[in-house]
Amino acid sequence: MRSKAVSDLAELLSRFRNGDRLALSRLLSLVSRGRQLEEIRAGIGIPEHPGRVIALTGSGGVGKSTLVGRLTELAVERNNSMAVLACDPESPLTGGALLGDRVRMTSSAEAEPPFIRSLAAASGHQAIAEHLDLMIPLLQAYGFETILLETVGAGQGDIAIRHLVDVLVLLLQPESGDDLQWEKAGLLEVADVIVVHKADLPGADNVVAQVSGEVNLAGAPEVPVLKVSAAKREGLDELWTTIQSLPSQKHKFRSGAVQLLQLAVERLSDRFHHSSEKFADVLAKWHEGELSDTEAADEVLRRL
């Protein structure tokens, strides 16, 4: 901001098409702020060989950032150009965010190191930042071969990421629940690869056995269940090969009504945040107890 000149979008796009990494970075900022989305979408062009999009999801502390860090190292070793979009939560109270995913990603001295962008995800967006549907094509148009997406620590129902990516990797860890845990619906149903992370800890084999039994029932598609330890650097090559070679699962999930509902919820949430002053009186009445939760919510919906 500090006299951040409002760059002419046309110039920015032309720099972008010439491979200017700084222009890419500026465009991502515009997109994350919801600015000039249509112009940018029209101006970036369609890549001949769009890069593969892989998401890593799982609960907070399971080791997503650490594993992303390891995968960026593998990408450098294999001459695979990689971009990372790492989501961390944004405070619903102050709008502030502490984006700490970079810390666990070792910096490399390469001439063209992996591109890493930290994004704040507002609450109510199912563990991902807004406008990923344009950020991903932007990174593909720039020419990255692999795009890694790291979600916020995600709960069991946070499946919005599914229709955005080719391969969805779910991270689990030892001691994360009994065998009934794996019977529950949600993330486990839509994952293409399951990683039992921190596999150097006791109990990893148990989780592998339970989860494999659950996701690979007779007649169901084979879902690879891999043991990985980022700390011991074990299982990483197999994970790399698996996520790069699995057929894309993206289109299988696109048509669901749940996705449509999710998109509608996001639009509603945007509208709410951009006109919160309209609801000041509802908020006050709700605080005072004059309106019940349901009445207040209905009133908000009427005004949106």
Place this chain on the structure above:
Amino acid sequence: MPDQPNVRIILAKLGLDGHDRGVKVVARGLRDAGFHVIYAGLWQPPESVVQAVADEDADWLGISLLSGAHLTIMPRVMQLLRENGLDRVGVILGGIIPEADVPKLEQMGISRVFGPGTPINEIVDFIRAQQSRV
């Protein structure tokens, strides 16, 4: 808040300096003030910090130094920022910096040096004031 984009600031520690209590307090304080704080961590070479500023499209860079290397390492950071077309990024410094060195640092283009005991609000107010002066 809605149409006012959050200030993006990268906080990092450079070189051989493992004392991160202070920078974490600052990170938390700025977060609570509504900033998007990207914590890049310890033992960073100037090159990766500047790469992070570029890739994250940060508005500000905050460096914490308790090692006494500020007059050696900060010129390199400022030079790299210039070389990469990132002159517009504001740089602030915190940690143990002798007062006599502050004018030299400001001459290099560092916006402000915050010493030990600085209330977080002072940093927040300073950045906000600079931001609005567009």
